[in-house]
Amino acid sequence: MIVRQTDDQDLDSIISVHESAFRQNDEALLTANLLIDPSAVPRLSLMAVVDGRPAGHVLFTRAIVSGAEPGITASILAPLAVIPEFQGRGLGGELIRNGLRQLTDKDTDLVFVLGHPAYYPRFGFRPAGALGLIAPYPIPPRHADAWMVQELKEGIVGTVEGRVICANALNKREYWVE
Numbered sequence: 819m820i821v822r823q824t825d826d827q828d829l830d831s832i833i834s835v836h837e838s839a840f841r842q843n844d845e846a847l848l849t850a851n852l853l854i855d856p857s858a859v860p861r862l863s864l865m866a867v868v869d870g871r872p873a874g875h876v877l878f879t880r881a882i883v884s885g886a887e888p889g890i891t892a893s894i895l896a897p898l899a900v901i902p903e904f905q906g907r908g909l910g911g912e913l914i915r916n917g918l919r920q921l922t923d924k925d926t927d928l929v930f931v932l933g934h935p936a937y938y939p940r941f942g943f944r945p946a947g948a949l950g951l952i953a954p955y956p957i958p959p960r961h962a963d964a965w966m967v968q969e970l971k972e973g974i975v976g977t978v979e980g981r982v983i984c985a986n987a988l989n990k991r992e993y994w995v996e
């Protein structure tokens with residue numbers, strides 16, 4: 819398995835990975851929109867390839883913490899997908915770890931995700947709301963732990979608070995229901 823950055827020619831493969839993993843096309847459409855959204859830049863789009871076949875994809879797009887100093891940089895992980903045939907073999911984890919390494923190299927301070935509270939903590943994420951980092955749309959209290967953050971530079975969490983502003987294509991209430 820290799821993980822590589824995607825380019826324009828990968829669009830069809832990316833769409834089909836998301837359609838196959840989510841068994842619907844909402845996330846594929848969101849991904850296609852984020853890939854052309856100027857407000858999503860800087861963006862990191864990674865594909866997991868197994869024996870030459872696209873098997874997984876993850877997208878990280880720009881976020882801003884309102885109220886934070888302009889120098890604080892952030893990203894949101896969404897969406898992540900591995901095709902059913904390859905699930906449970908570590909591809910999802912490898913895509914996340916690879917992305918976090920690249921974002922660290924690019925001096926990103928914070929990474930957010932809205933996702934399964936049993937999955938993402940194993941990669942270093944922890945609930946963000948209790949730390950004063952508020953999701954773009956309100957998360958119901960019973961799902962509060964699904965909104966998570968990870969600092970890639972030590973000492974950032976606790977010094978910044980505020981609402982997180984995401985890319986325009988992701989800024990729709992329907993994407994913030996966990």
Ligand SMILES: CC(C)(COP(=O)(O)OP(=O)(O)OC[C@H]1O[C@@H](n2cnc3c(N)ncnc32)[C@H](O)[C@@H]1OP(=O)(O)O)[C@@H](O)C(=O)NCCC(=O)NCCS
Binds near residue numbers: 899905933936
């Ligand atoms: C979630 C997903 C990306 C994980 O990718 P993957 O390659 O199968 O995951 P990995 O092989 O890295 O990790 C497997 C582990 O994650 C756990 N896991 C997978 N999906 C999970 C979920 N939804 N909630 C909690 N744990 C989950 C598995 O139980 C397994 O645990 P184990 O290591 O203790 O056996 C993949 O299952 C998928 O595409 N699902 C459909 C789309 C989706 O839900 N995307 C995530 C949106 S937040």
